[in-house]
Each structure stands twice: as structure tokens, then as C-alpha cells.
Amino acid sequence: AQSVTQPDIHITVSEGASLELRCNYSYGATPYLFWYVQSPGQGLQLLLKYFSGDTLVQGIKGFEAEFKRSQSSFNLRKPSVHWSDAAEYFCAVGVSYGGSQGNLIFGKGTKLSVKP
């Protein structure tokens, strides 16, 4: 069965420090992979996505993620964290229905706190 694992429930980093959020997936075919961010009381906003091609994907707000098929991973990175990045981050894999995308399967999320 398809699944997504985010091993870190809560991470705290200092402002200006680098960030890496881990995501591992289990999926039988070529995965469609996503990172979403959710600020308190807000909906989900797409940060970036991987469908095919270049395995290093650039997103909004200075985030990037690298797809590593051999490790079944899609880790999210940012070189320098800002206080406004404090939020919850969700990794997701898109289920494929006959070549078209169906629903998303989400990880449990990683809550990011930023120290001044």
C-alpha cells in the first residue's frame, strides 16, 4: 500500500540556519510527490512538486526538494530559515489512476519552530 513517512514530528531551528525536513514514501510506480505548508488556521499551500525530469525541484519561498529514487526519499531543504517559515509541513504522494492523478496520501506532518 502507498504510504508517506515524515519521521520528525517537531523540529526547532534558529533563524538563519539551514533546514532539512525528511520524507520517505512507499509507492509501486513512479511517484508524484508534493510538499505543502500549513500555517496556523490556514489551508494548505503548495511549496513544490515533482512529476518527472530533474530530480532537484525548486519551489516558492526559497525551498527546494530532491527526489532520490534509490532511497525512496523527497527531502525538503532551505538554506536559511526565516521566522515566517514557522508552520507545519506535509509531504504527499499522488495516487495514479490510469495515468491521471487521483487523491493525495499525506505524511503526518512536521511542525517547524524557529528560534530568534
Add this chain to the structure above:
Amino acid sequence: GAGVSQSPSNKVTEKGKDVELRCDPISGHTALYWYRQSLGQGLEFLIYFQGNSAPDKSGLPSDRFSAERTGGSVSTLTIQRTQQEDSAVYLCASSLVAAGASTDTQYFGPGTRLTVL
């Protein structure tokens, strides 16, 4: 253009009552999804509509849950005889699935927070 909208933003109900949650997708989006976000279970898929095809109901947790999509646009999620474990944030998303495209981005609404007393 307008994003996905959901109403109401908050709903408090008593155990055993029925509730209806509404989702207005982005205009022109053919695919519509419902998800549930709760503390214990994280984000769970509920149901998926794609054009005129039969919906994928595989994520609905019980037969108390149902959803419809009228005219290929607005969708209503109905929960009958609500239970306390139904308390959660219900999120709706839509995507534009163009002909021949295999993938697309889902855009999420702000959600409806349901509290069952």
C-alpha cells in the same frame, strides 16, 4: 481569480445531528477532493470526483458519510448522525485535469472546522 472556498468556516453541532459542508472549487476545475484533518489521524482522503465519472468513495470512513457534486461544480459533504470522533477540519481541494495531462496540482480551501459536542 478566486480560490477554493468552503462554508461554513466553523460548525458546532450536537451528537446525532446531520451536517452539510459546502465546497466551491476553482472555476473550470474538473476534479474535486475531500479530505479530513484530525489530531489523531492526520490528513485523510475521503472522496474524489472527476468530471462525470463515478466518484471514488474509497476513503469514506462509514456509510454516515456521503458527498455529491452538482453540475460538475459545487460539492456538498454530508455527515449523518454525527459522532464526537467526526470532529475534525474538513478540507476540499480542486484541480484542473486537462485532456492528455497525467498530473496536476491540487489547490486547497481553508477548511471547515467541525466540532461535535
